[in-house]
Amino acid sequence: MFRIALDLMGGDFAPQAISAGAALALKSFPELHLILIGPQKFIQPLLSQPRTEGLFTEEVVLMDDSPGEALKRKRKASIFLGLDLLKSGEAQAFVSAGNSGAVVAGSIFILGRLAGVRRPAIATLLPTLKNPMVLIDAGANVDSKPYDLYQFAVMANLFLETIWGRANPKIALLSIGEEIGKGNQLVKETHKLLSASSLNYYGNIEGRDIFKGDVDIVVCDGFIGNVCLKLSEGLAETIMEMLKNEVKKSYLYLLGMSLAKGAFKSFKKKIDWREYGGAPLLGVKGNVIISHGKSDALAIKNAIKQALHFAKLDLATQLENAIIKHHLEEAGVEE
């Protein structure tokens, strides 16, 4: 049995979508024990199910609360109580679709960073023409330094090797040209660090090429990573919307599209972020999964599935050991 803590009050469709996702997950995963955190009135109905318990609190971090202020004034909010459960060992992973800034700040403050890690980062899975790849950082930090980006690469590398068994993943640096020397100051300096490292470094990658699937990891600052992530979601939706508008113009098009419906359905499933669960926050002492703010029941169920996976493997501890090993190797120290 694995004990997963779930923030019932996080996300645009909380608490209904979160409750529905919790119910789905309990049905699907027999090894799941769920600790639901939020107001009693929302949690009570779920407690009739086996393998559940409640941690009641009325405090909630809102989506536009400042993370620092929230930590000061709303210490009993569901996000922070969930992290407390991780810290004390009462839960083995924590899932929240709430204010991601508050989850990051809370994780650093309550759990602390892994030894040797300067800044934790959000690792998001993205579909490509080949295998899904990892974009890191998807928004935990803005104004990162070159060494931070280098560490994001190290963490994502270990994450893919440890959790996915993808050996020696190819790591690329997001920039505005493939040639060395193209990019801003941050990219130019990070390039030097990655080139000198033992990582399987591919070089710069342009925005145009990240969905081709030629690399396993794309590294960037969290500001640009977050913009890219949201842009991709928005653009995919817009393209579908524009197509729909064109199809509506003729009965023939409508007929054709209804015949090809199955193709669209399986395509949509492939690019559906809800299928990818949440995004782990790598670099803190605990298994923290940040789910999409627009999470519905399916997204929450998949985020819980991922949390179970991380809990089983004890991702955070494995990552800490691997990071220490990596830094020792880079420093030329034999174990």
Add this chain to the structure above:
Amino acid sequence: MFRIALDLMGGDFAPQAISAGAALALKSFPELHLILIGPQKFIQPLLSQPRTEGLFTEEVVLMDDSPGEALKRKRKASIFLGLDLLKSGEAQAFVSAGNSGAVVAGSIFILGRLAGVRRPAIATLLPTLKNPMVLIDAGANVDSKPYDLYQFAVMANLFLETIWGRANPKIALLSIGEEIGKGNQLVKETHKLLSASSLNYYGNIEGRDIFKGDVDIVVCDGFIGNVCLKLSEGLAETIMEMLKNEVKKSYLYLLGMSLAKGAFKSFKKKIDWREYGGAPLLGVKGNVIISHGKSDALAIKNAIKQALHFAKLDLATQLENAIIKHHLEEAGVEE
């Protein structure tokens, strides 16, 4: 008659695609007089057509040449000779699909910046669910300062008003959250400048929302603008590729798609960057159009069409007057 200079050696498919685009443009635009710049052997065949002349040079800036080095060592390259023609008044606009860094550096060095402009910027048109909008800066600068972003907004504002007649365009700042205070240091400081200005400032916009068409101008640093632009192109291609792969899985899907083909065709035309011509470099003393590196004949024809439009309106001079007026107004000086 308007005299447009064209770099025959710029872009991945030069000189063939550029020649073909030039021929198309000469056929379509009777008021066009074209000055073709490049090696004589490529230009000679085009000179049999009326309203053409050649400026022969063997020097070419390659796509991966460093702009600064190119300016020093390849001063007779087609890009720089084209800018010389603008400077001397022999041409009224210049089009190149070549090394955009060299076009920007050459424009600053040869033409100079408009009075009061610290950094020129590339303004790119992007399709949205409603009207096309302008993304500025699409890659002329990296590591911009807050005042640069403010000036990009001022220039794009005047550009839309002057050239498109879109009165009082809505200007947004690209960030990772709509709330004030979300973003990196650059965004936070630019936000203050835009808020205090007389511009029609909408506030922050997230990547998710830029294609909805609710704003007319999206302002960002050129590094992130260029990543976003290329990401959008790459993603649109990938989505079409993924759809195609799904459709191939069944004859029924193939039949359906062939019926709906017309819808896809008009959709593709809507999102086709080639239809939008090139992107003007705003803020230099001359009408410079940067066309896509992957330009084919259609893209070049449309870039020349845009160049004609700018030459007719004398965009650069209008922009200079408007910028001076704007700065006087902001300073509270009556004319």
